[in-house]
Amino acid sequence: MGALARDIARGGTSAGSAQAINGSVATALTAAGTTISDALDLNATVNVIGTCASGAGVQLYSMQVGDEMEVYNGGANQCLVYPDSATIAINQMGVGNGITLAVNTGAKFRKVSSTAIIAFLSA
Secondary structure, eight states, X not given: OOOOHHHHHHTTOOHHHHHHHHOOXXXXXXXXXXXXXTSEEOOSSEEEEEEOOTTOEEEOOOOOTTOEEEEXXXXXXXXXXXXXXXXXXXXXXXXXXXXXXXXXXXXXXXEEETTEEEEEEXX
């Protein structure tokens, strides 16, 4: 669960470190490609897709077990979100397959093992 950087800083952590603890945000991203190998590589903790052509997708960053990423699809089309490797599965999907993220929908992804990521989808 995230926190406001100012609240972390109140505990004695420097402002820069507090911001780093919360992670980075990338906005106005454009999904690309149609497979795990050519999808847009995500690099931020929180990723906001602004444009997603039909069939396009994004690929999660290479996470450590326990890491989380968030993806929000603000584009006009569904967007595929692929795992960080072709040997990893998201939820019930087969390894290397993407899950569909509907328009105006977000998801939190948590890597729970070397072969599995679980996704929590918004309404």
